[in-house]
Ligand code: SF4
């Protein structure tokens with residue numbers, strides 16, 4: 547038996563969209579907490595921002611941008627798929643969405659390093 | 660062709676009250692053998708108590724659908740060669756997302772109840788005493804209606820849909836596609852009743868557009884796009900009312 551018996555491109559796009567949304571939802575509280583330090587504890591914020599120079603943190607940021615891009619393009623894909631009465635190009639749209647997400651996150655990675 | 664002489668098969672057994680168990684069989688291999696041939700061989704030569712369903716054996720009636728290695732299929736139109744691939748054995752189970760009656764026979768009552776719940780029945784514009792209304796085969800609406808008309812209620816799409824798994828109230832791809840077909844029918848008198856039926860909880864807005872229905876429909880129908888059509892029609896009606 548295959549591990550995921552009913553996997554197909556649109557289904558994978560759907561799973562990726564959900565997982566990226568979940569990842570972003572988990573990240574957001576931490577993000578807001580760090581931002582809030584600008585008002586409550588600027589010294590700690592500065593110390594934290596130092597960390598962002600570390601390669602590991604850079605890598606994690608790339609992951610975040612990837613999640614954001616995947617989710618963004620996933621949403622665009624869904625709107626196109628449901629609001630534009632197309633049928634055949636849906637698969638290519640899903641592929642283009644993932645490709646676009648990869649492109650944006652790779653660009654970000656290259657800029658970061 | 661490799662000279663395989665037997666096929667290993669795992670078949671789910673038991674009724675709704677049992678925890679499902681699997682029986683293993685070795686079935687003689689033949690050329691052009693379908694999964695339904697395999698199931699029939701087991702019932703005829705190994706275990707007469709095996710319960711399953713079929714009728715036409717040519718992909719017309721929709722009664723033979725089962726889960727074959729995790730994928731819903733018409734077993735009469737699925738060659739063993741196609742599903743065996745690299746797998747060592749074939750696993751055959753009753754259709755997913757439906758209660759089991761016994762062994763490989765799933766209970767399709769919930770599936771058909773949802774056709775009714777989705778207003779998948781015709782509301783006539785005329786009586787039998789009136790002349791027959793003309794239908795323009797070239798109109799855009801007719802094209803939409805015709806796209807889904809070959810559905811044979813096999814519930815393959817229903818078994819493929821993960822939204823049905825997660826939400827037992829979800830009407831499912833076949834019922835919603837039927838609603839969209841009628842919605843576009845020139846002879847349909849009550850489009851509002853259809854939209855009312857498909858916009859409640861478990862209606863078209865529950866669909867996540869994952870497309871498993873479209874990917875697995877053995878008739879190459881596209882319930883996902885039909886449901887997207889219902890979503891657009893429902894949104895249009897909503898804004899018209901609100902505006
Ligand atoms: S597109 Fe909608 S109906 Fe089809 S499998 Fe996905 S959730 Fe189910």
Ligand code: SF4
Pocket residue numbers: 721809810811812813814815816817832833836875876877878879880882
């Ligand atoms: S839409 Fe296709 S898979 Fe679904 S019930 Fe109809 S024929 Fe079967």
Ligand code: FES
Pocket residue numbers: 713714715716717718719720721722723724733734735736
């Ligand atoms: S037996 Fe009729 S569709 Fe398979």
